[in-house]
Amino acid sequence: MKSSTKRSTLAAAVICALAAISGTAPAQDKETVAKNREALMKGQGKDLGSIKAYIDGKGDQAQAEAGAAGLIQSTRKIPDAFPPGSGGPSPDGKFAAKPLIWSDWTKFLDIQKNAVSKADVLLAAVKSGNRSTIETAFSDLGKNGCGACHETYREKLQD
Amino acid sequence: MAAFAAMSLILGGLAARAEDGDLVAHGAYLATAAGCADCHTDAKNGGRPYAGGRALTTPFGTFYAPNITADPDTGIGRWSDAQFLNALREGVAPDGTNYFPVFPYPSFTKITDDDARAIKAYLFAQPAVRQANRAHDEAFPFSWRFLLNGWKLLFFNPGPFRPEPERGAAYNRGAYLVTALAHCGECHTPRNWFGATKPSRFLAGTPHGPDDKAVPNITPDPKTGIGKWSVDDIVTLLKDGQTPDFDFVGGAMAEVVKNTARLTDADRRAIAVFLRSVPVAPSSR
Numbered sequence: 001m002k003s004s005t006k007r008s009t010l011a012a013a014v015i016c017a018l019a020a021i022s023g024t025a026p027a028q029d030k031e032t033v034a035k036n037r038e039a040l041m042k043g044q045g046k047d048l049g050s051i052k053a054y055i056d057g058k059g060d061q062a063q064a065e066a067g068a069a070g071l072i073q074s075t076r077k078i079p080d081a082f083p084p085g086s087g088g089p090s091p092d093g094k095f096a097a098k099p100l101i102w103s104d105w106t107k108f109l110d111i112q113k114n115a116v117s118k119a120d121v122l123l124a125a126v127k128s129g130n131r132s133t134i135e136t137a138f139s140d141l142g143k144n145g146c147g148a149c150h151e152t153y154r155e156k157l158q159d
Numbered sequence: 160m161a162a163f164a165a166m167s168l169i170l171g172g173l174a175a176r177a178e179d180g181d182l183v184a185h186g187a188y189l190a191t192a193a194g195c196a197d198c199h200t201d202a203k204n205g206g207r208p209y210a211g212g213r214a215l216t217t218p219f220g221t222f223y224a225p226n227i228t229a230d231p232d233t234g235i236g237r238w239s240d241a242q243f244l245n246a247l248r249e250g251v252a253p254d255g256t257n258y259f260p261v262f263p264y265p266s267f268t269k270i271t272d273d274d275a276r277a278i279k280a281y282l283f284a285q286p287a288v289r290q291a292n293r294a295h296d297e298a299f300p301f302s303w304r305f306l307l308n309g310w311k312l313l314f315f316n317p318g319p320f321r322p323e324p325e326r327g328a329a330y331n332r333g334a335y336l337v338t339a340l341a342h343c344g345e346c347h348t349p350r351n352w353f354g355a356t357k358p359s360r361f362l363a364g365t366p367h368g369p370d371d372k373a374v375p376n377i378t379p380d381p382k383t384g385i386g387k388w389s390v391d392d393i394v395t396l397l398k399d400g401q402t403p404d405f406d407f408v409g410g411a412m413a414e415v416v417k418n419t420a421r422l423t424d425a426d427r428r429a430i431a432v433f434l435r436s437v438p439v440a441p442s443s444r
Contacts, residue, residue, distance in 0.1 A: 045405035052405070095409075139399040142407050143420070147400045150409030159364050159375040159383070159442060 115145030186281025269339035333433025
């Protein structure tokens, strides 16, 4: 039992090493990247949800604050969620990351950095407790952060 | 007496100018709702507003949106109001040729005369740009413009928007925005073999929209459409591009949202009210 675990760990290490040498992500790996990427975005949706609940008077401030802090963290992780060559469909096949992301990498990063600073503003707004300030920051992050990236770099494959 | 006449002349002139200003401002709002700039500006290649040149890829060929600035030689600067109305409402150019329905005149035919004149006033108040139009690249046999006469006979229903007063002001304003100005159905309604939208599938979405991209069903079907969305949900989408599950729309709809975000809240709400009451048409899958 123990030795088989060891062996599979070794095998995984070898695969990782091979992938690192060849420079291209194996198919399996690409799927994992897509899965993790989707999980990151879905997590962001949840965080936004907790802030929206607070705006609407249905949720509490602490949760909204945690959501905004989570958004800052997850938005910072976006560049790592898009390793070169990881374009292609999302796990559910509904969307795809366009190859344009990597040919436009600096522009892509500009939008991402911009989104991080908008998430910073949102956290400050949530801490202030002023609902109309939060609402403004919330829609700014959504429309000009998340939306700006989706507009150019995400493709809809199926409805 | 003379002074009085001069005074009233000046005042009259000022009033006329203020009226013009109102007309231009009204036209600007309508042009935003109609998204004129989106197709008629080659934003990707740094094109000037309304000077045309954007490539629109369709199954019938690649079309290059024309210059609609007031430049007299390359734009529409010499057009009369009647010619402008004829283009929008009948799909006919001043030289009598038919436009390809990539120009959404099957929707724009419903625009009121006053609104069309306001849009023209707005366009003519923008900087004129001298930029020659690029010839379309139609796929054979669609390059035969005279065939468009037959197409129009079969599929084009000209005529103004007909309100249904018993359904209320919001519904009718929404219907006018959706079916005439914002021409939502041009992307959201599937097309037949001849490229005409299918009335029975109004707003039911299609896997083969512009640029062969999938376009969602926005009828109130709970499973394949937006039947679970409230009026507020639709308003939020039109304002911020945000769906009820906190996703943010991309692609062509992100362009549209830049326009709908600039509409009044009442107009966004009217669109939502209308969309909630169009016939349910489940996506075929």
